[in-house]
Amino acid sequence: MSPVLDGIRVVELGSGALSPQPGQTLGDLGAEVVKVEHGARGDALRPVDRQAVDNDLMAPAFAAANRNKRSICVDLATPGGEDVVRRLVERADVLLHDHGAPCIERLALGHADLAGGHPRLIHASISSAGSIGSTAAPSGHELLAQATSGLTHTGCGRGGHLPRSLPGTPVIYAASALLVQGILGALLERGRSGRGQEVTVSLFDTALAMQGSEVASLSMYGRSPGWDDLGYRATFTTRDGTVTVVGVVDADALGPLCRELGVDDLTERAEFSTPYLQARNGEAATALLAPAVAELTNLQALEVFETAGLACAPRLGLRTLLDGSSVGAGPLLVDVDVAGQPAAQLPRHPVRMSRSRAQTGRGVPALGQDTENVLAELGFVPGEIRALAGVGAIRPDADREIRSAANYV
Structure with a gap:
């Protein structure tokens, strides 16, 4: 053809x-x-x-x-x-x-x-x-x-x-x-x-x-779209890499994640009690969870996040990607x-x-x-x-x- x-x-x-x-x-x-x-x-x-x-x-x-x-x-x-x-x-x-x-x-x-x-x-x-x-x-x-x-x-x-x-x-x-x-x-x-x-x-x-989306939000309502409020997002360092996590909009991300990590439930604290607050205070939550995630390998962390219902993926450098060691490039x-x-x-x-x-x-x-x-x-x-x-x-x-x-x- x-x-x-x-x-x-x-x-x-x-x-x-x-x-x-x-x-x-x-x-x-x-x-x-x-x-x-x-x-x-x-x-x-x-x-x-x-x-x-x-x-x-x-x-x-x-x-x-x-x-x-x-x-x-x-x-x-x-x-x-x-x-x-x-x-x-x-x-x-x-x-x-x-x-x-x-x-x-x-x-x-x-x-x-x-x-x-x-x-x-x-x-x-x-x-x-x-x-x-x-x-x-x-x-x-x-x-x-x-x-x-x-x-x-x-x-x-x-x-x-x-x-x-x-x-x-x-x-x-x-x-x-x-x-x-x-x-x-x-x-x-x-x-x-x-x-x-x-x-x-x-x-x-x-x-x-x-x-x-930003232009529409400003012209219609005079404000930014509020991407930071749409769900918990974080990047964690593991024993052998880095993983990015994205929570579902308007869904509890920290409760299931804390259970899978075996740490205290952050949702019992007022600043993380709702999905909206988890998104707003995501950096603080990530800092509290980081030590537990740092003990895991990338593969272990990905399994934990997936079991908790969170979308996740390893963060790959371009050299790693092109070497084909992690994905079929x-x-x-x-x-x-x-x-x-x-x-x-x-x-x-x-x-x-x-x-x-x-x-x-x-x-x-x-x-x-x-x-x-x-x-x-x-x-x-x-x-x-x-x-x-x-x-x-x-x-x-x-x-x-x-x-x-x-x-x-």
């Missing part, structure tokens, strides 16, 4: 952390993705890991978001480079970019510029700003998107905890998934109307949407070819379909490795390709030229 996006052509025109993930997802689903990288330096994610670059290796951040793509190296500041990109877009189904409006307008690659001559094109973009414009996070930065959207304050709870950022890039990942959702919807609608359209998503709007990973070095095990596409499979046929490309082949497919003859390379409009040998770490500075 062919991948679901077999035959769909995507041009990814990005320079940072925003467009690679949706481009990779479209590639995983079978689209042919051509990644246009700037001729002077390549994608901004390529050099982000100094230790890897200094050892002539690919940055993990780039490898994690750029499989199933072809890479061409083009200098968009040259007329020849602009012509190459326009000819790419002319045959594309989707133009995906994370450039700001001034850059796209200068290149005449905006939706209004292209819709007349290419009415079937899906013009998709991902940015930092959204509904609130200039007050949103600049430069497409994950941490700033979290800060400006209120996400760092959400979940701070009681006790005067300072606002804190979520680790990783959850907003970028969520925004990327939403953009792909919009692109797929636009492709479906194009099948009926024969016309493309513009699809946009921003980090700010995404981060706000991730707080739907194998199905979650896939071997991906990485240009110029051994294959890497990376997270596979998380969507499972019964008849269509995500593809992993193309690995992570070296900078500009497909430049000559892609230009030949566009109709450029060898003499034209050599001429473009001669004036710096394209750089077919960019990867070899840029291997020196000094070139990244």
Whole structure:
């Protein structure tokens, strides 16, 4: 069975952390993705890991978001480079970019510029700003998107905890998934109307949407949702690990747990006498129960919590997870070819379909490795390709030229 996006052509025109993930997802689903990288330096994610670059290796951040793509190296500041990109877009189904409006307008690659001559094109973009414009996070930065959207304050709870950022890039990942959702919807609608359209998503709007319950509670009742009051929750340290416990909403958690641990029943104390008070005073209860749990192994603690009717799970570090010593991590990973070095095990596409499979046929490309082949497919003859390379409009040998770490500075 062919991948679901077999035959769909995507041009990814990005320079940072925003467009690679949706481009990779479209590639995983079978689209042919051509990644246009700037001729002077390549994608901004390529050099982000100094230790890897200094050892002539690919940055993990780039490898994690750029499989199933072809890479061409083009200098968009040259007329020849602009012509190459326009000819790419002319045959594309989707133009995906994370450039700001001034850059796209200068290149005449905006939706209004292209819709007349290419009415079937899906013009998709991902940015930092959204509904609130200039007050949103600049430069497409994950941490700033979290800060400006209120996400760092959400979940701070009681006790005067300072606002804190979520680790990783959850907003970028969520925004990327939403953009792909919009692109797929636009492709479906194009099948009926024969016309493309513009699809946009921003980090700010995404981060706000991730707080739907919080926004609803504030707008409806002027208060936070009160997550801390919905049930007893705790994290315990055991003899050989850590376990997280979640109690059922509006149910007695501490009574059964105390019985299974063989300790005094905390529910006889006023501050733990109801499920609501157990949730409100959960930190105090956990401190009292911690010595008993600390004498157990992880497996023993999990058995105690389950017998007490509490949902529970071990807290695993990523290294432990990937080592496969505690859970079957194998199905979650896939071997991906990485240009110029051994294959890497990376997270596979998380969507499972019964008849269509995500593809992993193309690995992570070296900078500009497909430049000559892609230009030949566009109709450029060898003499034209050599001429473009001669004036710096394209750089077919960019990867070899840029291997020196000094070139990244």
